[in-house]
Amino acid sequence: MKTGAMRAEKPESGTYDWVEIERSLDARGYAVLPRVLRPGQCAQLAALYARDNGFRSRIVMARHNFGRGEYKYFAYPLPSLLQRLRHALYPYLAPVANRWNEQLGIDTQYPADLDAFLDQCHRAGQTRPTPLILEYGPGDYNCLHQDLYGEHVFPLQVAMLLSRPGIDFEGGEFVMTQSASNGQRAEVIPLEQGDAVLFTVNQRPAANRRGGTRRVAMRHGVSAVRSGKRHTVGLIFHDSR
Template sequence: MKVDWEAVEQSLDAEGYAIIERVLAPGDCEALAALYADDKPFRSRVLMERHGFGRGEYKYLAYPLPPLVAQLREAFYPKLVPIANRWHQAMGIDVRFPPTHDAFLARCHAAGQVRPTPLVLQYGEGDYNCLHQDLYGEHVFPLQVVVLLSEPGRDFTGGEFVMTEQRPRMQSRPMVLPLRQGDAAVIAVHNRPVQGTRGAYRVNLRHGVSRVRSGHRHTAGIIFHDAA
């Protein structure tokens, strides 16, 4: 996977997200989506409507993670650590992240965050995901990765991946991320720094999925911190 990480960093700084095309091949996407039918790889299932999260459902993967998901976690984390640490410094947050994902997970687990957070989401006609943030505990890595496993226009219609950004004393800014099958969106989990006339300040971001008009949509979420 060849990635222009400088371009990724520039897009994250400017928009709070970056799109990386063709992170997964179609066969890998279909294999990962097919896991959803089997409960064995997963630790829990969540029905969104039951909790007021929207409509649709998702399952959290269990350890050991499927090799493809584990590889994505390990490949992305060290590339995103410099951005995460720079963002925290700019926002005046004292926490810094270690260079390896194993070291960061050890920190999470020592604090009682031991449940894996990578997940697969499934949407059918009429389903959607409300705007939210994936926090899960005290230790939060400020970036995560979302991979679209289905092909828009073929497998489903509607179901756009959306984000909002809330700056102080301003109305929310909407963003629609144009993903195709196998594309990844690297997104801010919670806050990101924006340079103002008096220095950097924090803006708040949320993400979700608009209503699916037809078909079925599957997504993989790669979150780097574990859950309490």
């Protein structure tokens, strides 16, 4: 599916301007999609965290120096809502990923269809699903990081906020940093319940002063939660070993 002067149907309702989304990704390395999920859908997904079934593993961040808090990787089959979202968003992001790779001089090109890309992952031994749900309590945070899981890495991913800022929790802002030859920058990205942020997993291209292309390294994390409980779903498009 090609990007261009079009408006795409939201995964759940309404429309998004994918031309503007692409501009935001190019300029800042991220774009916000408001109200991807309805409040009831957010509550249903957040409630899954307390269950034992439906997940392949649980990670306590402090044990791995990832920060504080925990998260669980979903097992296949994914919850139907996340399955739909993963397949609905990928076709709009693949052309951006392919163009970025061309600009960065990277030979990899991604199929237009998510199933074809996952088949590449699986043939390379990357068979474990990567969508996850995160839970943060008071004092919890996520260190700045990049989500790189194997040979086949899709350069964009999605985080969706399930909790209500200012009601369910305080603090816990989504943070992105970028590092390039001209310096470093950090940005706090405000999200409301049900909003999704599309963002760069590793690096993105940017124009340099000579008219060429430079690499901008991106990292993301979550600031400390001051009170309450914060749940987020992460949609990563490549599977892992």
